[in-house]
Amino acid sequence: MPPQERVFNNRARKVFRSRISNGELYFSAGFLVFVFIMGGWFAAQGTNYDPTERDISMALMESGSVEDNLYRTPLKLWVDPEQTATAAPGAAPAANLGIFPPDIVGNGWTPSSRMQEFDASNLYEKINGQAPQYVDFGFNRLHYISLEKKDAGLDLSIEFYDMATLPNAMGIFGAQRDVERPLEQTGDAYYYLTDLGALGIAGPFYFKISGNAVDPGIIEKSKELAESFGILASSGNVDVPKAFAVLSKALKVPFETIIYEKIDVFQFSFAKDFWFGKPDVAGDLRYYLHQVTDTEDQARLYADLVSNFEADHDAIKNDGGVAVLKHQFLSSFQALSADRGWIFGADGAPDAETAESALSALKGALFNGQEI
Amino acid sequence: MAKKSKGIQHPGYEKAPMDRRDFLRRAALVGGIGGAASYLAMAPENWPLSMRDKTGLLSKPVHLPFQLRSFQVEKKAGSADIGVGTEGNPIEKLRRAIDAIGGIEHFIKPGDIVLVKPNVAFDRSPLLGATSNPELLEHLIRMLLVDCRAQEVRVADNPIESPPDCFEKSKIRLATEVGGGRVYLPDSNSFEMLNTPGAKLIENWWFFNRPFTNVDKVIGLAPVKDHNLCHASMGMKNWYGLLGGRRNQFHQDIHGIVSDLSIMIKPTFTIIDGTNVLMENGPTGGDPSNVRKGETVLAGTDPVALDAYAFEHLLQRGRDYPEYLFQAEAKGSGKLDWEGRVKEIRG
Amino acid sequence: MAETEKKASAPIEVRQKLRITNVRIVSQVFFFGVFLFSVWATWTTRLGGYPVSRILEMDPLVMISTMLSTGYVYRHLGWGILIIAVTLLFGRVFCNWICPYGTLHQFVGWVFNTRKPKERIESNAYKNLYILKYAILTVFLLMAFMGALQIGLLDPICLMYRTFATVVAPAVDMGLDTATLTANGLSLEPKWLQDIKFGPGVGPRIFVGSFWVGLMIFALVGANVILPRFFCRVLCPLGALLGVLSRFSVFRINRDVHKCTDCNLCLTRCEGAADPQSQVRVSECFSCMNCIDDCPEDALSFTAFGLDKKQVVAAPDMSRRKLVFAGIAGLMAYPMVKNHGVNTDENFSPALIRPPGSVEESNFLAKCIKCDQCIKSCPTNVLQPATYDVAGLEGLWTPVMNFEIGHCQLKCTMCSEVCPTGAIRKITVEEKMGKGKFAETGPIRLGTAFFDKGRCLPHAMEIPCVVCEEVCPVSPKAIQTKDVEIKDVYGNVVVLNQPFIVPDLCIGCGICETECPVKDDRAVYVTAVGESRSTERRLLLKHRVQA
Structure with a gap:
């Protein structure tokens, strides 16, 4: 075995000299003091600096603030190549406007977003909290687009709710309407203006236009849009119930009084789908009409109505498909009739003549002067 | 080094024959070690002590995931989900906002260890709006330590830029230390694998867990910032700063990750610092002209509604909410519709 | 004599404790401590006003060589005069009293010294090899004079800083992290950890090619086991410079030939191999004072008086012939390094991105001493020692930015603050961002x-x-x-x-x-193209070039 190998130095420091001079002693002591002072100096340097060199003052940042004048290319929307093919060669591809009439753009207004559609399953993505309300009223589809007029710095968004039927649209409109504001009509569209746009219905569509500023340009555009929606609604492509058209167009019944009742009309379980309208907002006279469906029997329905009315009405006249009744307590008169698939009548009349003339006006409007 | 001659035996040569016992002993030793070694190396994988790895997959490193508990506390009766403070200096605004959601004593109990997560993502001066307001942080820590008698307040974030520098330049470190808290910086040991059930992108992901050791309550302190990709960085996006790993991949599905964050952590409540709102050029900012001096501090227990409210009122961007809010709502983190759930304390 | 001493002052125990070799050790520990503190404090949250590069700035070789290469003395480099003055007074005391690298060598050499007494004396005998350092110095100074600064490769202070920045600091941090993780499991890290780590609060720091830096110091320090103070005696250009200067020194080791018995015990621990047993080689002597302790006859003293010119060799043992050869080598090295062509304005690597505040590249190369203080100070780890392919032979281990690892923080000027030579000029955040009075020049562009x-x-x-x-x-x-x-x-x-x-x-x-x-x-x-420090490497015509 080799002797144990050493790893470390095991020799202690030794001093062989015998003499340590005073000079050495004094130097040593002095040097230790010097080292101590150096250490102190070094430590003291820690706070000896200018913190402003390590950051920049806000005042300087503000004075050196640069204006962001970069041109930012607007979002380039995806365009269906099929549409591009039909566009005139060389012309810019038209944006897909979907259901919206093409005249919503132009005159400086261009789409600033793609047309988006939402159905009941994802409606909340657009309007979140209010979605259930729409769905309750029979919401079918939301068409959404936003337009901008660059030179004027305006933009507005259009929420165009397809509520499937006009009554549904009227329902949501009634629920969200601001009754303080006057209603306007254009074509089949009824709307009122807000500070930032417009709210209204056009046929089965309920629309909301909201702009980015209180500006006459926005109001102007809202009116134009309402107009083109009105044309869209009366174009025949969309379904406007005839009863509504009769009331609103032929009889000029004010829009706010037009009411649709789906079930339990007059609290009779058999009576469904009636339209009501008052020719005079203040008066009590009220038209009502119902289009008999395939599953109903016109004569039977008429007879049921009259006989049920007679529970609290006195019959004044009941012949030839026309009945005139007087309410037992209210002393108001009503007249009703059934003809060519329609049940129609008027109630709340002050006297029998008024009721009968209202009935004939209704009949005239319904059958457009035929056979009168 | 004696030179050896051929055929002549070395003088030091000595014969040492092996006897039988010695042979047997050695044979047993060889057999024993060899047998044990063969067992360890060759025995089927499911046998005890077997070290065999037939497929090579057993030796794959395993990061055992942990789960984070919810830090929420029950709502105090009569308080709102979102508190708004608009009056007074920022500190009074903070107090009013928290009072509106039930008061800080309702949330923090004496002896709690509280972790505050500010946004310290960049080395910017706090006035540039890219980081949380240190004044609010300092005061929040004071409230926690003095009013609520919290045991300890920790402040942690994993910034994009160098952590020590970001905490220094944003004055967050100073504010924390003056307030009485302690800053935890992320280093290589700070991250652990977090399992978040139901998360789409971060079901198992590295999480800045070390400061969360024994934490009882978690408070977010988020600035409101513009963000090109996800439109707005607010209370929910603030939790991004607790992720580790290659988190820059998440920008490929930014709405997915932000909504995942809302289920990853359920904070006690979140404070939205609207004192310096970064309106554009976010989330880095860098120019005073990008910042709008806000007057509002928000506090809320529903992260989704709180972000929606901040988006509408602090960033002033209307109701065209970023998609991640809808996704977060769908993941059950809260209700987006804030209407009727906001309370402002005045006077 | 003995009588007066006894009367005058302290007892022998105190004298023993306060003897000059002990004080020397205190000095070495102090300066090594200052060095370690400087490395530790070279960090964004700690820097404050600490002069963390002061040991570099005191290095007279740095002062003289940058003065030769640029014609000017940058910022604090005038501190080098202090060491020159000390050397002119006391000889090469720097080497054994101040130099942290010398301390490291001495310590390692001492700890692992298992030689027998006779071998010790042999290992400390003077060898002709020791003049190599003068040749190295000649080559480096000639190259510096022509504009290629390479002293950083072997200057002990640069070498020490570089090694600690890129090798020791990350290794220590890695060890601390591993140790505390194991000890604490998954719980909170202890409070002191952030205080003692070299780079607290960041992930693991990596340095490209630091293996070679580490290998270099490992080999050089390890060489002490074979030949004591190998680096200091054979290679150190700073030691050579101080050796040349020390021929004029007032104080030196003197041997009283009348007392000397030629026992050679003074060689047992002679650090510099300076032949104290015969004619003391002043240029080699580190003034470690060990020989004084080791002389049983009290024949040796460190004194200015009673100089016996015959008993000393003042100048280095460098013949004119060797000097000429070294000069030729230096003259040849300059064009060879320059024409290597990896880093010229015609052919430079796109990865050669210098830190903010760096001066124009040829000027940079005339100033950078590869001490890598900037790299230590960088909070994002973006600054890396340049490899041969990026910066060429000339720019080896100079700082470059590697954006795969980190980025340059907008409001950080740490590297410019710690740079001792002005290769990275001291800038403010204001200048870096091009605000205020720098608005016209615009921000500093790195690429x-x-x-x-x-x-x-x-x-x-x-x-x-x-x-x-x-x-x-x-x-x-x-x-x-x-x-x-x-x-x-x-x-x-x-x-x-x-x-x-x-x-x-x-x-x-x-x-x-x-x-x-x-x-x-x-x-x-x-x-790198588009950097604002150079017209040659500019991209957009309208951008101004930095001052």
């Missing part, structure tokens, strides 16, 4: 970012990303996006923010490259 559209997710793969745009720190952002809506290959309409560079605004900070998720070969990357 320019470019996109590789074949790899960029929104450009090439219909996947949203734009991390680069998000992190771009300038306002308005130098990375903007063109937003397009496309139908992806699966028929989904996706909005892509396709990023592009606005070169006017780009400052080359590299955060886009660092954060780019295309991890290996980034889809956005910064190259």
Whole structure:
């Protein structure tokens, strides 16, 4: 075995000299003091600096603030190549406007977003909290687009709710309407203006236009849009119930009084789908009409109505498909009739003549002067 | 080094024959070690002590995931989900906002260890709006330590830029230390694998867990910032700063990750610092002209509604909410519709 | 004599304790401590006003060689005069009293010295090899005079700082992290950890090619086992410079020939191999004073008086012939290094991105001493010792920015603050950002970012990303996006923010490259062209070149 190998130095420091001079002693002591002072100096340097060199003052940042004048290319929307093919060669591809009439753009207004559609399953993505309300009223589809007029710095968004039927649209409109504001009509569209746009219905569509500023340009555009929606609604492509058209167009019944009742009309379980309208907002006279469906029997329905009315009405006249009744307590008169698939009548009349003339006006409007 | 001659035996040569016992002993030793070694190396994988790895997959490193508990506390009766403070200096605004959601004593109990997560993502001066307001942080820590008698307040974030520098330049470190808290910086040991059930992108992901050791309550302190990709960085996006790993991949599905964050952590409540709102050029900012001096501090227990409210009122961007809010709502983190759930304390 | 001493002062125990060799050790410990503290304090949260580069700035070789290469003395480099003055008074005391590298060598040599007494005396005998350092000094100074500063390769202080910045600090931190993780399991890290780590609060710091830096110091320190103070005696150019200066020194080791018995015990621990047993070689003597302790006859003293000119060899043992050879080597080395051509304005690596405040490249190379203090100070780990392929032979281990690892923080000027030679000129945040009185010159640009559209997710793969745009720190952002809506290959309409560079605004900070998720070969990357420190490497005509 080799002797144990050493790893470390095991020799202690030794001093062989015998003499340590005073000079050495004094130097040593002095040097230790010097080292101590150096250490102190070094430590003291820690706070000896200018913190402003390590950051920049806000005042300087503000004075050196640069204006962001970069041109930012607007979002380039995806365009269906099929549409591009039909566009005139060389012309810019038209944006897909979907259901919206093409005249919503132009005159400086261009789409600033793609047309988006939402159905009941994802409606909340657009309007979140209010979605259930729409769905309750029979919401079918939301068409959404936003337009901008660059030179004027305006933009507005259009929420165009397809509520499937006009009554549904009227329902949501009634629920969200601001009754303080006057209603306007254009074509089949009824709307009122807000500070930032417009709210209204056009046929089965309920629309909301909201702009980015209180500006006459926005109001102007809202009116134009309402107009083109009105044309869209009366174009025949969309379904406007005839009863509504009769009331609103032929009889000029004010829009706010037009009411649709789906079930339990007059609290009779058999009576469904009636339209009501008052020719005079203040008066009590009220038209009502119902289009008999395939599953109903016109004569039977008429007879049921009259006989049920007679529970609290006195019959004044009941012949030839026309009945005139007087309410037992209210002393108001009503007249009703059934003809060519329609049940129609008027109630709340002050006297029998008024009721009968209202009935004939209704009949005239319904059958457009035929056979009168 | 004696030179050896051929055929002549070395003088030091000595014969040492092996006897039988010695042979047997050695044979047993060889057999024993060899047998044990063969067992360890060759025995089927499911046998005890077997070290065999037939497929090579057993030796794959395993990061055992942990789960984070919810830090929420029950709502105090009569308080709102979102508190708004608009009056007074920022500190009074903070107090009013928290009072509106039930008061800080309702949330923090004496002896709690509280972790505050500010946004310290960049080395910017706090006035540039890219980081949380240190004044609010300092005061929040004071409230926690003095009013609520919290045991300890920790402040942690994993910034994009160098952590020590970001905490220094944003004055967050100073504010924390003056307030009485302690800053935890992320280093290589700070991250652990977090399992978040139901998360789409971060079901198992590295999480800045070390400061969360024994934490009882978690408070977010988020600035409101513009963000090109996800439109707005607010209370929910603030939790991004607790992720580790290659988190820059998440920008490929930014709405997915932000909504995942809302289920990853359920904070006690979140404070939205609207004192310096970064309106554009976010989330880095860098120019005073990008910042709008806000007057509002928000506090809320529903992260989704709180972000929606901040988006509408602090960033002033209307109701065209970023998609991640809808996704977060769908993941059950809260209700987006804030209407009727906001309370402002005045006077 | 003995009587007066007894009367005058302290007892023999105190004298023993206060003897000069002990004080020397105190001095060495102190300066080594200052060095360690300096390395530790070279960190963004600690720096304050500590003169962390002062040991470098006191290094007279740094002063003289940069003076030769640039004609000026930068900022604090005048402190070198202090060491020159000390040397002119006391000889090479720097080597054994101050130099932390010398202390390291001496300590390692002492700890592992298992030689027998006779071998010790032999190992400390003078060898002709020891003149090599003078040749090295000659070569380096001649090269510096012509404009190629290479002293940093072997200057002990530079070497020490470089090694600690790139090798020791990360290794210590790694060890501490591992130890505390194991000890504490998954719980909180202890409070002191952040205080003692060299780089607290960041992930593991890596330094490209630091293996070779580590190997170099490992070999040089390890050489002590074979030949004591190998580096100091054979290679050290600073020691050589001080050796040349020390021929004029007032104090030196003197041998009283009348007392000397030629026992050679003085060689037992002679650090410099300076032949104290015969004619003392002043140029080799480190003034370690060990020989005084070891002389049983009290024949040796460190004194200015009673100089016996015959008993000393003042000048280095460097013959004129050797000097001429060394001079020729130096003259040859300069064109060879320069014409190597890896780092010229005609042919430079796109990865050669210098830290902010760096002076124009040829000037930079005339100033940078490769001490890597900047690299230690960098909070994001972006500063890396340059490898041979990036900066050439001449720029080996000089600082370059590697944006794969980190980025240059907008409001950080740490590297410029610690640079001792002005290769990275001292700048303020104001100047870096081009605000205030620097508005006209504009911000300091390190390079320019470019996109590789074949790899960029929104450009090439219909996947949203734009991390680069998000992190771009300038306002308005130098990375903007063109937003397009496309139908992806699966028929989904996706909005892509396709990023592009606005070169006017780009400052080359590299955060886009660092954060780019295309991890290996980034889809956005910064190259050196467009840097504002040089007209030759400028990109846009309208950009001003820094002062």
